[in-house]
Amino acid sequence: xxxxxxxxxxxxxxxxxxxxxxxxxxxxxxxxxxxxxxxxxxxxxxxxxxxxxxxxxxxxxxxxxxxxxxxxxxxxxxxxxxxxxxxxxxxxxxxxxxxxxxxxxxxxxxxxxxxxxxxxxxxxxxxxxxxxxxxxxxxxxxxxxxxxxxxxxxxxxxxxxxxxxxxxxxxxxxxxxxxxxxxxxxxxxxxxxxxxxxxxxxxxxxxxxxxxxxxxxxxxxxxxxxxxxxxxxxxxxxxxxxxxxxxxxxxxxxxxxxxxxxxxxxxxxxxxxxxxxxxxxxxxxxxxxxxxxxxxxxxxxxxxxxxxxxxxxxxxxxxxxxxxxxxxxxxxxxxxxxxxxxxxxxxxxxxxxxxxxxxxxxxxxxxxxxxxxxxxxxxxxxxxxxxxxxxxxxxxxxxxxxxxxxxxxxxxxxxxxxxxxxxxxxxxxxxxxxxxxxxxxx
Amino acid sequence: xxxxxxxxxxxxxxxxxxxxxxxxxxxxxxxxxxxxxxxxxxxxxxxxxxxxxxxxxxxxxxxxxxxxxxxxxxxxxxxxxxxxxxxxxxxxxxxxxxxxxxxxxxxxxxxxxxxxxxxxxxxxxxxxxxxxxxxxxxxxxxxxxxxxxxxxxxxxxxxxxxxxxxxxxxxxxxxxxxxxxxxxxxxxxxxxxxxxxxxxxxxxxxxxxxxxxxxxxxxxxxxxxxxxxxxxxxxxxxxxxxxxxxxxxxxxxxxxxxxxxxxxxxxxxxxxxxxxxxxx
Numbered sequence: 227x228x229x230x231x232x233x234x235x236x237x238x239x240x241x242x243x244x245x246x247x248x249x250x251x252x253x254x255x256x257x258x259x260x261x262x263x264x265x266x267x268x269x270x271x272x273x274x275x276x277x278x279x280x281x282x283x284x285x286x287x288x289x290x291x292x293x294x295x296x297x298x299x300x301x302x303x304x305x306x307x308x309x310x311x312x313x314x315x316x317x318x319x320x321x322x323x324x325x326x327x328x329x330x331x332x333x334x335x336x337x338x339x340x341x342x343x344x345x346x347x348x349x350x351x352x353x354x355x356x357x358x359x360x361x362x363x364x365x366x367x368x369x370x371x372x373x374x375x376x377x378x379x380x381x382x383x384x385x386x387x388x389x390x391x392x393x394x395x396x397x398x399x400x401x402x403x404x405x406x407x408x409x410x411x412x413x414x415x416x417x418x419x420x421x422x423x424x425x426x427x428x429x430x431x432x433x434x435x436x437x438x439x440x441x442x443x444x445x446x447x448x449x450x451x452x453x454x455x456x457x458x459x460x461x462x463x464x465x466x467x468x469x470x471x472x473x474x475x476x477x478x479x480x481x482x483x484x485x486x487x488x489x490x491x492x493x494x495x496x497x498x499x500x501x502x503x504x505x506x507x508x509x510x511x512x513x514x515x516x517x518x519x520x521x522x523x524x525x526x527x528x529x530x531x532x533x534x535x536x537x538x539x540x541x542x543x544x545x546x547x548x549x550x551x552x553x554x555x556x557x558x559x560x561x562x563x564x565x566x567x568x569x570x571x572x573x574x575x576x577x578x579x580x581x582x583x584x585x586x587x588x589x590x591x592x593x594x595x596x597x598x599x600x601x602x603x604x605x606x607x608x609x610x611x612x613x614x615x616x617x618x619x620x621x622x623x624x625x626x627x628x629x630x631x632x633x634x635x636x637x638x639x640x641x642x643x644x645x646x647x648x649x650x651x652x653x654x655x656x657x658x659x660x661x662x663x664x665x666x667x668x
Numbered sequence: 669x670x671x672x673x674x675x676x677x678x679x680x681x682x683x684x685x686x687x688x689x690x691x692x693x694x695x696x697x698x699x700x701x702x703x704x705x706x707x708x709x710x711x712x713x714x715x716x717x718x719x720x721x722x723x724x725x726x727x728x729x730x731x732x733x734x735x736x737x738x739x740x741x742x743x744x745x746x747x748x749x750x751x752x753x754x755x756x757x758x759x760x761x762x763x764x765x766x767x768x769x770x771x772x773x774x775x776x777x778x779x780x781x782x783x784x785x786x787x788x789x790x791x792x793x794x795x796x797x798x799x800x801x802x803x804x805x806x807x808x809x810x811x812x813x814x815x816x817x818x819x820x821x822x823x824x825x826x827x828x829x830x831x832x833x834x835x836x837x838x839x840x841x842x843x844x845x846x847x848x849x850x851x852x853x854x855x856x857x858x859x860x861x862x863x864x865x866x867x868x869x870x871x872x873x874x875x876x877x878x879x880x881x882x883x884x885x886x887x888x889x890x891x892x893x894x895x896x897x898x899x900x901x902x903x904x905x906x907x908x909x910x911x912x913x914x915x916x917x918x919x920x921x922x923x924x925x926x927x928x929x930x931x932x933x934x935x936x937x938x939x940x941x942x943x944x945x946x947x948x
Contacts, residue, residue, distance in 0.1 A: 616871065631786070648773075648791040651734065655749035655787055662750075662783040 237462050237500050237527075238493075240486040244465040247482070248294060248343075251287060251472055255347040258284040264350040264421050267370070267377075269363055270471050271541050272355035273384050273406065273564045274413055276437055276556070279475040280430040281417050286346045287472050288366070292323035294342045296517035296639040303338075304330070305640060313369070318362040319607040319639035325370045332373045348374065351420045353413065354381035358388075358568075361610045380416040382409040384561075386568040389583050395572050399565055406561035414557070427556065433475040434556040438563075440480045441542035444470050447487040451534040452595050455499020457490045460510045460533035461523025462500075467539035505530030506598045506660045508632075511588045511622070512537055512615050513603030516636040519644055522653070529657050535595040537587060543567055580625045584618055589626050599630035599660050605638045630663050632656035670727035672924065673715070674751065674916025675742060677708060677735030680771025680798065680883065683913040684715040686726070687921065690758060694719035695910045700735065708739045709941045723941045728920035728934065732912050734772075741939050746919055748912045749777055749787050754922075755915030756879055757782030759905040764875040767865060767894065767902070768911075769884020771798040776869030788871050794833040796864035798883045801890070804857050807837050808850055815854050816889030822855035836860070854889065862893035879903040881911040 258265045266278060268285035278285050295301035296319075304326030305319060311329065313322045327345065330338040337345030352371065356364035367379045384406050387395040414425050451458050458466075466486055469479035493499075508526075510533050516522070523533065548566040553559050571583035571590070578586065588600065602619055604612045619631050632652065637643040669688050676683040682700045686693045696715040708731075716723060723741070731742035732751040739745070748768075756763050756779065766777040773791040777784060794800050805812045826848050830836040840853055878898055884890050885908030895902045905911055927934050 628785070633788070645791070647734070648789075651747060651791070652789060655747040655784070655789075658747055658750040659784045659787065662785075666780075666783070 238458050238466070238486065238489050240482070240489045241458075241462040241465040243482075244468050247468050247473065247478075248290060251285070251290065252294075252343050252346055254284050255286040255349075256344055258347060265347050266417075267349040267352040267367065269353070269355055269360075269366075271359055272353070272357070272363070272382075273410060273560050274353055274355065274382075275474040276430060276433040276560060277410065277413055277417060277425075278353070280433045281421055281423060281425060283351075283417060283421065285472070286349050288324035289320045290468075290472055291327065291342070291346055292320040292639050293517045295323055295327075296641070297520065298342055299518050299641060300340070300342065301518075301639045302641070315640060316607060316609075318360075318366070318609070319637055321362045321366040321369070322607075323639050325366070325373075328370045329373050349377055351416070352377060352379040353416075354379060355384055356381055357384040358386065359610065378416075378420060380413065382413055384409060384564055386565045387572075389572060389575070391576060391582075395569050399569065402565050403558065403561045406564055407555070407558050410557040410560060431554075431556045434559055436477065436480060437475045438545050440470065440474060440483065441563075442544055443480060443483045443487065444542050445544045447483050447490060448535075448540065449594075450487065450490040450494060453494045454507075454596065455497075455501065455504040456507065456532050456534035456595075457493035457499060458486075458534075459500045459523065459527065460536040460538075461520060461527065463533075463536055463539065464515050464520060464523075467541075470542060471539055500532045501527045501530050503530055504532055506657065506664070507532055507534050507596055508599040508601055508660070509533065509588060509591050509595065509597045510536035510538055511600040511602050511631075512584070512618060513612060513634075514538060514605050514608055514638045515603060516605070516641075516644055517638060518641045519636070519646070519649070522649060525650055525653060526657075529653075531657055531660070533601070535591045535597065537584075537591070541567075543570065578625055580621065582618070582621060584614075585621045585625065588618070588622055592626070592629070597629075598664060599632070599656070601632045601634060601656070603634045603636065605636055606643060607637050607640060630656065630659040632659075670921075670924065671719075671721060671725050672917045672920040673712070673726050673729045674913040674918070674920065675708060675712060675729065675731045675736075675739050676733040676748060676751065676910070676913035676916060677731065677738060678733045678748070678770055678882075678912070679735075679773070681909060682708065682711050682733075682735075683910045684711055685910050685913040685917045686715060686719050686721065687914070687917040690918070690921075692910075692914065693721075695907065695913065697909050707943050708735070709741060709943050712741070712941060726936075728924045728936070729939075730916040730920040730923070732916040740943075741941050743934065743936060743939065744920065744923060746916060749775060750784050751912045751915030751919060752881060753777055753779040753784045753915065754782050754918050755911035755913070756881065756905070758914065758918055759911065760877065760879050760903050762877045763879040763903060765869070765872065765878045767869050767878065767880045767884075768882040769796075769798060769865065769880065769890065770882045771802075773797055774865055774868060774884075776865075776872050776874075778872045778875070786872055788868055790864075790868050796861055796868065800833050800836070800861060801857070801884075801887065803833055803837055804840060804854075807840055808844075808853070810850065810854070813886070816858070816887035816891075818851050819854035819858045819889035820892065822849070822851040824852055824855070825859050826852040826856040828853070828856040828860045855893075858887075858889045858893040861890060862897050865894060866897035874898065876900060877903055879905065881905060881908045883909060885909075 304323045307326035308322040352367040354367035469482040473479040575586040731739035736745040768775045778786040
């Protein structure tokens with residue numbers, strides 16, 4: 227049985243439409259069979275979105291499923307199921323929750339009763355992508371294949387040049403792009419084999435073009451949050467990231483941001499902010515949120531603290547800022563976009579001794595969005611991101627300035643890591659630190 | 669001259685301080701417990717009786733600590749982080765880093781002119797808190813208030829490898845069975861706790877002087893062990909348990925004086941010395 231969950235309001239009415247999006251994505255996997263479509267277990271930010279969309283492959287997003295279970299405070303049974311086969315809780319709980327669900331579905335021959343929104347369909351293939359963003363991507367598909375041995379797995383690798391303050395990444399970028407492009411080509415071949423259909427390259431090109439437009443629109447929309455008072459904060463952004471993250475390359479995703487942009491423009495015109503009065507502006511500087519505790523953003527808001535910007539789920543940039551080489555090959559374009567998305571902070575980081583691209587990105591946002599402090603969330607099971615958070619926070623203070631920083635501790639899915647009273651106590655202390663810092667500056 | 673009160677409801681102990689000017693008029697420490705939290709008013713009543721004051725004599729009351737929201741008669745709630753910084757400034761003005769070892773958590777606080785610059789907390793794990801020492805004292809059959817002194821009589825530190833309270837307890841019992849002395853084991857336990865606390869606090873840019881507060885500061889063995897981790901002697905205020913409550917009372921005084929400077933007087937109307945009623 228699900229634990230009691232407090233309701234959470236969102237500040238924008240556009241964000242309120244997000245549950246329909248998420249439910250639609252999960253339902254699409256269940257309907258796919260009757261529509262003659264193939265389902266792929268898929269992972270976000272892998273550069274494979276447009277390939278799937280252009281081939282009518284329906285993505286079954288494991289991370290989304292686990293996040294929904296966590297938000298409904300109903301993940302424990304899946305975590306325990308995975309744990310019963312010795313999957314440790316210190317593994318990614320997105321993965322273990324999803325694997326636990328897969329195990330149950332295989333045992334029962336259908337989605338277990340009470341699975342959120344009917345759960346997700348058994349995939350026809352799994353598209354993994356081991357890359358620098360997230361280490362479970364290498365093993366998660368293979369681990370869950372133990373329980374679905376007839377489902378073919380294809381794990382690609384997408385890399386970008388590692389940060390080297392003394393090196394010139396521009397010299398090696400093309401090599402990484404070439405490698406990524408080949409991996410994407412192999413993905414297409416694999417998908418063609420499973421679906422029995424050939425890629426429609428014109429359709430892929432149009433899908434990529436639509437994605438680029440969505441990237442641009444997303445940034446134009448989010449940059450409206452620079453306004454004081456901010457019309458939208460991270461509490462909403464953890465919802466409004468869904469179309470970009472899970473529906474890239476679809477008209478629905480683009481249309482969503484058209485609506486969101488219009489709403490934010492209206493709020494600005496009406497002088498409506500998230501908090502009234504807006505006392506402090508802080509950046510969500512790193513980390514996935516605790517999906518079971520999104521109400522904590524409202525707790526911040528109730529104390530006059532807003533998050534006009536976040537690093538998390540801002541998985542795009544204005545295309546012109548990436549300065550992408552022209553190409554007629556949509557896969558090469560995806561590869562360049564992928565590599566440059568990660569490397570385009572490198573040059574700025576080099577100009578600030580001791581800085582790193584991740585820290586430079588935080589500094590850029592702090593400046594652009596006029597932030598007074600920074601909040602990092604260290605989710606224990608998300609190792610690949612959260613390893614290094616303390617160092618990032620320390621570097622930020624060292625190379626930028628001594629701004630108030632809050633390190634929150636928890637997890638993305640595992641609610642046993644969470645204590646609301648302790649969390650709110652930390653938040654209160656952080657807000658007092660923000661006030662003291664502002665008073666010192668006069 | 670006005671009286672200001674601070675009420676610090678910690679996870680284990682409840683503390684009340686009443687100040688007049690900058691001078692402590694009275695202080696009181698009692699166990700929190702589930703019922704005491706409900707009855708914060710009784711602790712305040714006792715403190716008022718001790719100071720021969722009535723509730724209406726108090727000009728402003730600030731509640732702090734884990735249970736601060738359970739004090740309906742307080743005028744303001746402020747976290748113990750801020751209150752510790754304020755309290756320490758008045759007691760030991762040279763202190764720039766505070767280590768507060770409470771019953772259920774542990775904090776490191778960086779302060780400048782009585783204001784919090786930065787803080788770190790461990791509220792996730794009993795290791796590194798007073799609870800850890802309580803459990804171990806119980807396992808060894810030694811009174812909690814004696815373990816620090818006994819640890820200092822050790823001829824060597826018997827290392828305790830487990831940082832988990834439950835496993836450390838099991839390890840202690842098995843080490844006793846192999847003939848290790850209680851003093852050596854307690855030295856090992858204090859060293860393990862100090863190591864854990866130091867690792868947390870060193871995330872701050874630690875600057876001297878360093879002070880220890882909270883129940884842990886009453887344990888001489890822990891204070892010495894912590895001192896060895898920071899390579900210096902640590903300061904301990906005369907009554908380390910009341911730092912937060914004192915800070916709360918002084919914060920109340922500051923707030924009141926800010927109002928007064930603007931020609932205002934914060935209204936206490938409607939505030940009654942009564943128990944929290946929002947419990948089931």
